[in-house]
Amino acid sequence: MSAIVQVRDLQKTYDGGFEALKRVNLDIEEGEILALLGPNGAGKTTLISTICGITTPTSGSISVGGHDVIDDFRRARRLVGLVPQEINLEPFEFVMNTVRFSRGLFGKGRNDAYLEQILKDLSLWDKRGGRIAELSGGMKRRVLIAKALSHEPRVLFLDEPTAGVDVELRKDMWQLVERLRKDGVTIILTTHYIEEAEAIADRVGVINKGEILLIEDKAALMSRMGQKEMRIELTESIETVPESLGDYDLVRSNDGRVLTYAYQTTSTRTGITSLLKDLQAAGIGLRDVQTSQSSLEDIFVNLVKESAK
């Protein structure tokens, strides 16, 4: 099966000479939820804008649903909905009108029943006759989402949808994403909240300084890159870590009752067996052992640190 969005050797240099994207390649599969994770200025918005036709690529090509976004822009764009990062709305417009406008703009005939459903799903139905200016920030973002969904897109881009929104809206948004996924809509969201990627994405891409550093199944990513920590509680406190255990880089807690050992689940030898043996040989008694997995956050921080080197 070929990808619904294909990005090939995409490069973007802004007029000022700044290279925001450096030969990006990306395949997005139909029906998946892809989270693009990256710090501010990484190029997330540039990438999305280029796919959606707002920014012109310097070189490279993009297709959506097999249609080139420039040569066959009509067919490509009909498939795409975009929720921009900034809240760009006409303040004096009415909610329902602006959503209707979006649907028409994307070449669809009027279908108020469908729009009613969207507005209800987004808890906007009560506000349909109100002016945008009267809405709160979170409500405005819902309007942006309603506009993006108004023409029944197959691919939805959400550019930092939960940046600066309250917890309730974030939960609603995640639910909405889940519903859309059931309908087979492909969703690409950018975020710098790692929990978000962790909570809803199937795959995670990490982007920094205009390059995609990695793109992988979330679970695989976490286990491949995952660093684990083993916390060893001792029966008696120790003053110093014995020299025979020097190779393990153990960290001793202040009260001397806990040793922490960090290891890679991916390495062929974790060193756990020998560590336990050596602890016994050194005459140290164990009360309890716990292990914990590092989060996507740690993985992300490591990757970005590495790419900065």
Next chain:
Amino acid sequence: MNWYGIRAIYRFEMARFFRSIVQSIVSPVLSTSLYFVVFGAAIGSRIQEVEGVSYGAFIVPGLIMLSVLTQSLQNASFGIYFPKFIGTIYEILSAPVSALEIVIGYVGAAATKSLLIGSIILVTSFFFVDITIQHPFWMLAFLVLTCVSFSLLGFIIGIWAKSFEQLNLVPLLVVTPLVFLGGSFYSISMLPPIWQSISLFNPVLYLVSGFRWAFFGMSDVPVAASLFAITTFSAVCLGIVWWIFKSGYRLKT
């Protein structure tokens, strides 16, 4: 063609107009009435007739042109500048609408508005003076062509402008003087010969002259020249608009 898209833009723009319908209509009617009072009464008492037409009637085509030109520029430039300014342009740029469709939507709406206002002024002037229109078809043709071509120019200005000051600059510094010096309120035959020659370089003169011919059968320049001028002007504007979309000038980064 994405007809739904064109219709969406057109309706959206017209809705903006009808939201402020009172201002949209009252202000041109008021200013036209004032022109009649000031020009018609003050100057008309000195100049009774221009080539057999009463001065009050004589200025009607010029008045309509003045309003239609400024309205077209204002409406069209604001219509496209505003979405650029507040950022909603992203939606237009990411929609499956072609440059032509965007232009038809925006320029069509702006031209409709000025056509409506032009008609209102014409109707208003019936209350002040007696007018018979000799060539109604050509009157309408000149009016529509002017609305469309100056809305195109307004569209270009709206895309070019980076601030509200710039948005008002061209109408204020270029168009209004050209309209006043373009024989809107006088016949250039009343001017000294040197100014007559200079006036021939003013494009607005050709519009006003052609438009006035449609009313009264008299003109400063041949009607064919007027038609040629407005057609050329529209073509140039269309060319610039085409280039804007082709290059993404001030629309895309």
